[in-house]
Amino acid sequence: MCSLPLQDYQRYGRQMILDGFGLSGQVKLKHASVVVVDAGGLGCPALQYLGAAGIGLIGIIDHDRVELSNLQRQILHTTESVGSYKAESAAQALKRNNPDLNIDIMTVALAPENALELLRPYDIILDCTDNIPTRYLLSDAAVVLEKPLVSGAAQKYEGQLCVYNLGPTGPCYRCIFPTPQPRETVGSCEELGILGAVTGTIGNMQALETIKILLGLHDQKPSLLMYSALGSPPFRSIKLRARKPTCSACSNPDHGLSSISNTDYVQFCGGVSPDWVIQGMDAGMTGHRISAKEFDELVESKVPMEIIDVRPPTEYGICQLPGSQNIPLKNIMTQPEKYLSAAPHKDIYLVCRLGNDSQIAAQALRKVDTDRVIKDVVGGLRAWSNQVDPTFPVY
Numbered sequence: 241m242c243s244l245p246l247q248d249y250q251r252y253g254r255q256m257i258l259d260g261f262g263l264s265g266q267v268k269l270k271h272a273s274v275v276v277v278d279a280g281g282l283g284c285p286a287l288q289y290l291g292a293a294g295i296g297l298i299g300i301i302d303h304d305r306v307e308l309s310n311l312q313r314q315i316l317h318t319t320e321s322v323g324s325y326k327a328e329s330a331a332q333a334l335k336r337n338n339p340d341l342n343i344d345i346m347t348v349a350l351a352p353e354n355a356l357e358l359l360r361p362y363d364i365i366l367d368c369t370d371n372i373p374t375r376y377l378l379s380d381a382a383v384v385l386e387k388p389l390v391s392g393a394a395q396k397y398e399g400q401l402c403v404y405n406l407g408p409t410g411p412c413y414r415c416i417f418p419t420p421q422p423r424e425t426v427g428s429c430e431e432l433g434i435l436g437a438v439t440g441t442i443g444n445m446q447a448l449e450t451i452k453i454l455l456g457l458h459d460q461k462p463s464l465l466m467y468s469a470l471g472s473p474p475f476r477s478i479k480l481r482a483r484k485p486t487c488s489a490c491s492n493p494d495h496g497l498s499s500i501s502n503t504d505y506v507q508f509c510g511g512v513s514p515d516w517v518i519q520g521m522d523a524g525m526t527g528h529r530i531s532a533k534e535f536d537e538l539v540e541s542k543v544p545m546e547i548i549d550v551r552p553p554t555e556y557g558i559c560q561l562p563g564s565q566n567i568p569l570k571n572i573m574t575q576p577e578k579y580l581s582a583a584p585h586k587d588i589y590l591v592c593r594l595g596n597d598s599q600i601a602a603q604a605l606r607k608v609d610t611d612r613v614i615k616d617v618v619g620g621l622r623a624w625s626n627q628v629d630p631t632f633p634v635y
């Protein structure tokens with residue numbers, strides 16, 4: 241009797257003849273389950289190889305829809321899939337290659353309330369996300385669920401790869417990064433740019449690490465791989481120590497469901513909402529923020545105000561709101577008092593391209609002056625163009 245359907249011997253034969261793989265390896269993959277958060281730049285290549293290799297059950301979590309600007313790197317999606325859910329579009333692409341796959345499509349954002357429930361059914365979790373709050377959330381959930389977390393990151397020409405929480409002593413993300421980097425030093429692909437083949441390199445390696453773990457071919461030694469496409473050599477690897485005895489997650493016996501649901505991941509990471517929060521997945525919008533539409537109403541009603549645009553001068557030179565002045569983020573961060581005393585009584589509204597840097601600037605100014613109205617425009621000039629003035633350039 242065959243352990244696999246007859247046609248699978250042909251489909252997977254090239255990998256089954258590898259030393260350390262064999263029939264038993266293919267059967268292990270068939271009985272394995274992995275969940276990939278998300279179907280973006282890293283998730284697409286990772287999913288493509290996991291699906292083709294014959295993983296028995298694949299979960300895809302992504303609440304977002306395909307946009308034209310995703311297609312240079314999110315290679316499972318096509319021009320026709322623009323507007324569809326990424327999780328659905330990715331699942332269709334995997335099925336075109338391998339029609340018998342079992343795929344769980346989850347078109348929701350992973351959040352503290354649903355993380356454990358959504359991730360629990362799977363053996364291994366892949367972190368392919370692009371924001372720091374979700375990285376901490378995924379790590380904390382992987383620790384509670386005692387599952388390996390294959391984590392990738394990519395930006396510009398660079399990427400990183402690490403397997404966290406591997407085996408009983410493998411470190412978690414919090415062991416290595418106990419506190420988030422300041423928001424000013426990190427940014428999204430939309431802000432900083434990304435070369436598609438770089439996400440391809442890291443995403444493929446995430447699939448490879450996952451398959452190694454499932455087959456028992458992983459050496460279980462934790463390391464952080466750093467990739468720089470323009471570097472020489474392009475790959476460097478740092479050995480990581482075992483779990484940190486002081487880690488607030490993996491070495492804390494009280495770390496569990498309640499610590500996840502009681503953590504405000506967005507606040508912990510500097511209070512800047514990633515776009516899944518802004519899209520209403522969370523009650524993240526505070527009284528300190530204003531929508532582009534409401535901001536327009538205030539401008540129209542001639543309320544006295546100071547409009548500060550915190551973009552770099554080159555970007556301010558491309559397009560700007562009438563009546564705004566340009567004070568780049570880094571100037572505000574180094575001398576917030578100076579800019580407050582220059583406009584002593586007026587309400588202050590801050591804008592930037594996408595609404596992230598202006599949030600940081602607003603927080604810094606509010607620390608110095610707690611009485612004044614100091615708000616940032618959600619979604620920045622991109623939202624202004626979408627919601628108020630379609631003739632305002634988007635770049």
Ligand SMILES: Nc1ncnc2c1ncn2[C@@H]1O[C@H](COP(=O)(O)OP(=O)(O)OP(=O)(O)O)[C@@H](O)[C@H]1O
Nearest residue numbers: 278280281301302303304349350369370374429430
């Ligand atoms: N908490 C989350 N739950 C589910 N999916 C998430 C979560 N956070 C991020 N994602 C998904 O991660 C993916 C990241 O993909 P990627 O970094 O390639 O950029 P993008 O957001 O699609 O595009 P761009 O940054 O160019 O606008 C997105 O599809 C996003 O929806």
Ligand SMILES: [Zn+2]
Nearest residue numbers: 412415487490
């Ligand atoms: Zn830890």
